[in-house]
Amino acid sequence: xxxxxxxxxxxxxxxxxxxxxxxxxxxxxxxxxxxxxxxxxxxxxxxxxxxxxxxxxxxxxxxxxxxxxxxxxxxxxxxxxxxxxxxxxxxxxxxxxxxxxxxxxxxxxxxxxxxxxxxxxxxxxxxxxxxxxxxxxxxxxxxxxxxxxxxxxxxxxxxxxxxxxxxxxxxxxxxxxxxxxxxxxxxxxxxxxxxxxxxxxxxxxxxxxxxxxxxxxxxxxxxxxxxxxxxxxxxxxxxxxxxxxxxxxxxxxxxxxxxxxxxxxxxxxxxxxxxxxxxxxxxxxxxxxxxxxxxxx
Amino acid sequence: xxxxxxxxxxxxxxxxxxxxxxxxxxxxxxxxxxxxxxxxxxxxxxxxxxxxxxxxxxxxxxxxxxxxxxxxxxxxxxxxxxxxxxxxxxxxxxxxxxxxxxxxxxxxxxxxxxxxxxxxxxxxxxxxxxxxxxxxxxxxxxxxxxxxxxxxxxxxxxxxxxxxxxxxxxxxxxxxxxxxxxxxxxxxxxxxxxxxxxxxxxxxxxxxxxxxxxxxxxxxxxxxxxxxxxxxxxxxxxxxxxxxxxxxxxxxxxxxxxxxxxxxxxxxxxxxxxxxxxxxxxxxxxxxxxxxxxxxxxxxxxxxxxxxxxxxxxxxxxxxxxxxxxxxxxxxxxxxxxxxxxxxx
Numbered sequence: 110x111x112x113x114x115x116x117x118x119x120x121x122x123x124x125x126x127x128x129x130x131x132x133x134x135x136x137x138x139x140x141x142x143x144x145x146x147x148x149x150x151x152x153x154x155x156x157x158x159x160x161x162x163x164x165x166x167x168x169x170x171x172x173x174x175x176x177x178x179x180x181x182x183x184x185x186x187x188x189x190x191x192x193x194x195x196x197x198x199x200x201x202x203x204x205x206x207x208x209x210x211x212x213x214x215x216x217x218x219x220x221x222x223x224x225x226x227x228x229x230x231x232x233x234x235x236x237x238x239x240x241x242x243x244x245x246x247x248x249x250x251x252x253x254x255x256x257x258x259x260x261x262x263x264x265x266x267x268x269x270x271x272x273x274x275x276x277x278x279x280x281x282x283x284x285x286x287x288x289x290x291x292x293x294x295x296x297x298x299x300x301x302x303x304x305x306x307x308x309x310x311x312x313x314x315x316x317x318x319x320x321x322x323x324x325x326x327x328x329x330x331x332x333x334x335x336x337x338x339x340x341x342x343x344x345x346x347x348x349x350x351x352x353x354x355x356x357x358x359x360x361x362x363x364x365x366x367x368x369x370x371x372x373x374x375x376x377x378x379x380x381x382x383x384x385x386x387x388x389x390x391x392x393x394x395x396x397x398x399x400x401x402x403x404x405x406x
Numbered sequence: 407x408x409x410x411x412x413x414x415x416x417x418x419x420x421x422x423x424x425x426x427x428x429x430x431x432x433x434x435x436x437x438x439x440x441x442x443x444x445x446x447x448x449x450x451x452x453x454x455x456x457x458x459x460x461x462x463x464x465x466x467x468x469x470x471x472x473x474x475x476x477x478x479x480x481x482x483x484x485x486x487x488x489x490x491x492x493x494x495x496x497x498x499x500x501x502x503x504x505x506x507x508x509x510x511x512x513x514x515x516x517x518x519x520x521x522x523x524x525x526x527x528x529x530x531x532x533x534x535x536x537x538x539x540x541x542x543x544x545x546x547x548x549x550x551x552x553x554x555x556x557x558x559x560x561x562x563x564x565x566x567x568x569x570x571x572x573x574x575x576x577x578x579x580x581x582x583x584x585x586x587x588x589x590x591x592x593x594x595x596x597x598x599x600x601x602x603x604x605x606x607x608x609x610x611x612x613x614x615x616x617x618x619x620x621x622x623x624x625x626x627x628x629x630x631x632x633x634x635x636x637x638x639x640x641x642x643x644x645x646x647x648x649x650x651x652x653x654x655x656x657x658x659x660x661x662x663x664x665x666x667x668x669x670x671x672x673x674x675x676x677x678x679x680x681x682x683x684x685x686x687x688x689x690x691x692x693x694x695x696x697x698x699x700x701x702x703x704x705x706x707x708x709x710x711x712x713x714x715x716x717x718x719x720x721x722x723x724x725x726x727x728x729x730x731x732x733x734x735x736x737x738x739x740x741x742x743x744x745x746x747x748x749x750x751x
Contacts, residue, residue, distance in 0.1 A: 243447055244451050244454055247727055247728050248724045249683075249720075250683075251687075252686065252719065256708055256716050256717065256720050257462065259711065260462040260711075261462055339577055340579060340689070340690045343693070344693045359579065362583075363694070366587055366591060380577050
């Protein structure tokens with residue numbers, strides 16, 4: 110404990126860019142952080158390279174008999190119409206992770222703007238922004254997402270928009286707190302003193318200083334988006350067939366529970382592992398941050 | 407959380423009665439302020455739900471009429487008039503809100519049954535599932551967190567911490583399916599789906615509830631273990647813990663007598679926020695186990711584009727969440743005198 114705090118004192122004096130590098134290194138050096146980053150990298154890479162790795166197309170039927178067990182020819186078995194599940198999982202990862210990445214990016218952008226306007230203007234603007242966030246947060250995300258995705262008709266763009274917007278207030282809450290924590294520091298006062306506008310202080314001074322917080326929040330948001338998207342897919346409100354995300358694969362596997370165990374088990378396992386890796390990653394960044402933060406006082 | 411929410415809402419909301427309220431007991435004033443804030447949030451939430459749904463593209467009347475749409479605009483217009491969809495959105499909203507205050511959420515577009523009747527008929531399984539899961543989760547989480555916090559770094563603590571971290575990441579629907587395929591399908595020990603009312607057959611009711619409740623309680627217990635363990639460890643490092651140790655108390659006694667009591671209010675607040683995600687978990691768990699609760703009602707209504715029922719379900723969920731948050735807030739005031747004292751200044 111005291112050792113990490115000692116490191117922090119030196120770190121606090123480092124220029125911003127090197128401090129950020131320090132956090133990245135700390136995370137990668139911890140076993141848990143390294144495993145989490147490695148797992149996520151593997152999943153993302155496998156999804157990106159799906160067309161190269163996948164032995165069959167995602168909608169290629171009758172490449173085997175229906176419900177074949179796991180074998181060398183079909184690494185995850187086959188589904189009810191003899192499609193190769195390994196290939197479908199790879200392409201499903203593209204959709205699950207792609208939707209998650211896009212929705213998270215949208216939530217972060219909206220949340221940062223939302224929090225920025227409130228925190229920088231203060232007063233009524235802040236009240237309105239936060240009351241709006243409280244209101245959206247009072248509606249359970251999964252249920253509201255079901256309603257809206259059902260209404261827009263299960264399109265990929267629609268899902269990204271709905272998931273992004275519904276997660277934005279959670280981002281806004283956290284970012285606002287971080288921004289308010291920075292605003293009273295000397296460098297912000299100095300920047301205002303030099304005549305920088307509110308927007309400039311926010312974009313050029315505050316945001317770069319809260320990147321670790323933003324990183325943690327992005328990982329937390331991505332985990333929640335993945336769970337919500339998978340849950341939507343599971344209850345039959347996911348992407349339309351023949352495309353499939355991990356969540357809709359769980360749904361399809363669930364309807365054939367008596368024929369095949371791997372069909373439903375593997376996509377769920379991938380969802381679980383992805384969420385776990387994201388959670389571990391955000392925890393490790395926070396641990397590294399705390400080691401740094403302890404020195405700031 | 408909601409106490410910060412009160413800051414902005416209160417001045418505007420309380421302005422008319424401010425002079426009269428000044429004579430009220432301070433505690434009554436704090437309670438009143440929280441109730442008013444919650445009501446305000448709910449009002450805004452109803453606006454967001456209604457307009458969020460109705461401003462999106464997609465016409466519920468198409469679904470009701472089936473494939474013969476577009477062929478007959480007159481028929482479409484007649485149906486829209488019948489459902490009240492030809493009026494302006496603001497009028498429709500006010501009508502909906504006015505009804506909602508009297509438990510009248512309109513009639514299902516399909517079965518014509520009153521929405522509130524459909525919802526209240528499905529409350530029992532959902533409340534039983536949520537209630538039992540919460541109780542079971544607390545019964546597991548509190549002892550585990552205490553056990554862990556007293557031996558930080560020990561093998562058992564590390565195992566529990568790892569378990570909690572995994573439990574937070576486990577998708578409830580997947581846990582449910584895994585339990586169904588092992589316990590119900592492979593071993594045939596318990597029914598895989600369905601629900602029997604407790605009043606009809608208590609034993610069968612519980613047999614149907616075991617797997618869903620086990621599924622939900624993992625999702626609820628894991629974050630509580632994690633949070634409570636951290637706050638107990640923090641409490642054991644405080645000055646009052648050191649003083650208690652000085653007069654000869656063991657760490658176990660310090661946790662039981664002081665640390666646990668101090669951790670109650672923060673943990674209560676965490677439980678309050680977990681209830682929000684629990685409502686999402688209830689949907690998938692009910693769907694996985696074929697339990698006819700609010701969650702399955704919502705899924706069915708949304709799949710059929712029965713907007714009257716669907717938005718009623720979402721509003722009910724929001725009301726439940728806001729009520730739980732309010733109860734947690736008020737309980738915190740009752741439990742922790744410091745919160746009450748804070749309001750006096």
